[in-house]
Amino acid sequence: FYETTLIDSSVLEAIHALSPLAPLHNPANAQGIEVAKNMFPDAAQVAVFDTAFYHNLPKKAQQWAIDRALADQHQLRVFGFHGISHEFVAQKTLNHLQNPKAKVINLHLGNGCSATALEAGHPVDHSMGFGPLTGLVMGTRSGDIDPAVIFYLIEQKGMSAAEVKELLTKNSGMLGLTGHSDLRDVEAMALAGNPEAQEALTLNAYRIQKYIGAYTAALGGLDALVFTAGIGENNAAMRARICADLSFFGIVLDEKLNAERSADLRNIAAPQSRIPILVVPTNEELAIAQKTYRLLGE
Numbered sequence: 001f002y003e004t005t006l007i008d009s010s011v012l013e014a015i016h017a018l019s020p021l022a023p024l025h026n027p028a029n030a031q032g033i034e035v036a037k038n039m040f041p042d043a044a045q046v047a048v049f050d051t052a053f054y055h056n057l058p059k060k061a062q063q064w065a066i067d068r069a070l071a072d073q074h075q076l077r078v079f080g081f082h083g084i085s086h087e088f089v090a091q092k093t094l095n096h097l098q099n100p101k102a103k104v105i106n107l108h109l110g111n112g113c114s115a116t117a118l119e120a121g122h123p124v125d126h127s128m129g130f131g132p133l134t135g136l137v138m139g140t141r142s143g144d145i146d147p148a149v150i151f152y153l154i155e156q157k158g159m160s161a162a163e164v165k166e167l168l169t170k171n172s173g174m175l176g177l178t179g180h181s182d183l184r185d186v187e188a189m190a191l192a193g194n195p196e197a198q199e200a201l202t203l204n205a206y207r208i209q210k211y212i213g214a215y216t217a218a219l220g221g222l223d224a225l226v227f228t229a230g231i232g233e234n235n236a237a238m239r240a241r242i243c244a245d246l247s248f249f250g251i252v253l254d255e256k257l258n259a260e261r262s263a264d265l266r267n268i269a270a271p272q273s274r275i276p277i278l279v280v281p282t283n284e285e286l287a288i289a290q291k292t293y294r295l296l297g298e
Contacts, residue, residue: 002055004291007033007045015047021079021131023169025050046292053083054123061125061218080123081132082114082229088287089228089280090121096265096278102223105215107208107242108282109232111139111181115208117215125218127211133169136211137204139181142172144207174200183231183238205241212242216249222275225251228282234261239268243277250274 005011012033019026033045054062062078064071071077086106093104106116113136117125127135137143145168153159159167167176175181177200178189189197216222227239236258243253252273257266262279269277 001047001049002052003049004052004295005047005049006295007047011047022081023165024132044296046295048084048288048291050081050083051079053087054078054080054126057123057126076130078126078129079131080114080116080126081128082108082112082116083123084284084287085229085282086114086116086118086123086126087121088284089226089282090116090118092265092280093224093226093278094121096280097224097276099223103219103221104224104226105212105219105222106226106228107232108229109136109208109227109235109238110229112141113138113143113208113229113231115211115215117218119219125215137177137200137207138173139183140170140173140175142168142176174204177203183235187235187237201238201241205238205244208242209246212246212249212251222249222251224276224278226278226280228280233279233281239277239279251277253277 001011001014012030015026015030015033019030033047036043036045057078057080064076064078066076085108089106089108090104093106094100094102101120102118104118106118108114108116112132113127114132115127115136116123129135133141133143135143150164150168153164153167154161173181174183174186178186178194178197180186180189180197186197186200190201212225225243227233231238239258240253240255243251246252250273252270254268254270254273257268257270260266260268263281265278265280267276267278269275
């Protein structure tokens with residue numbers, strides 16, 4: 001599915017079938033569709049897919065170096081996630097910059113986290129992959145991990161594939177490192193002097209910094225760094241950690257502007273920063289409504 005789609009029985013069946021790719025999302029969404037169908041049998045239902053934005057991701061960014069025939073047969077590729085948010089924020093950013101060709105890194109930071117490199121509003125690379133597990137450290141998901149760890153846990157420690165899946169999707173990330181999945185709780189622990197929380201926050205920011213470096217290289221430059229979603233929009237301390245020591249990229253945060261709270265799109269870069277550092281509120285509900293309206297309006 002790579003465009004907004006009217007839901008019928010075959011679409012619902014496919015959403016169920018694709019649940020292994022998004023185990024935290026698809027089953028609940030499918031149940032919501034079924035309940036709504038029973039309550040509002042005559043209403044049209046529309047699916048807006050979080051992966052659609054990455055359908056035309058460049059081949060070099062969507063492929064893995066595995067057997068080509070196997071990958072083609074089973075559609076093993078980067079599908080990407082958080083696309084509704086990244087697309088919405090990308091357009092807001094281009095409008096703000098008044099530069100339709102801008103090279104931008106979007107950081108969607110919430111309980112789920114992802115980074116997208118964009119040029120002219122189109123994705124060039126993305127941190128999530130076949131499923132929404134890879135990339136940045138998240139609330140309960142591990143983000144990037146050496147596959148050898150998975151093999152070791154299964155082959156040497158006797159864990160089942162299901163147990164490892166549960167570990168990496170529901171009991172890792174900030175929860176695994178600190179016992180708390182909510183970054184606000186981890187921040188409070190760190191302020192109280194808890195070393196594990198402090199280490200976890202450092203790791204989290206470091207992982208994001210690595211993606212900023214990689215994506216700046218992939219884009220061949222950078223015109224804006226964007227923070228969005230719950231943590232990206234509201235957690236000044238995390239933004240400061242991420243932007244620390246990035247002055248060689250021209251990224252310099254203004255501490256006072258960063259500390260201010262606002263619901264508006266804003267630039268929190270210092271005057272000497274060569275790169276705007278934008279906080280751009282996302283609105284996935286509005287984006288979904290707009291896409292639904294356009295489909296049904298046709």
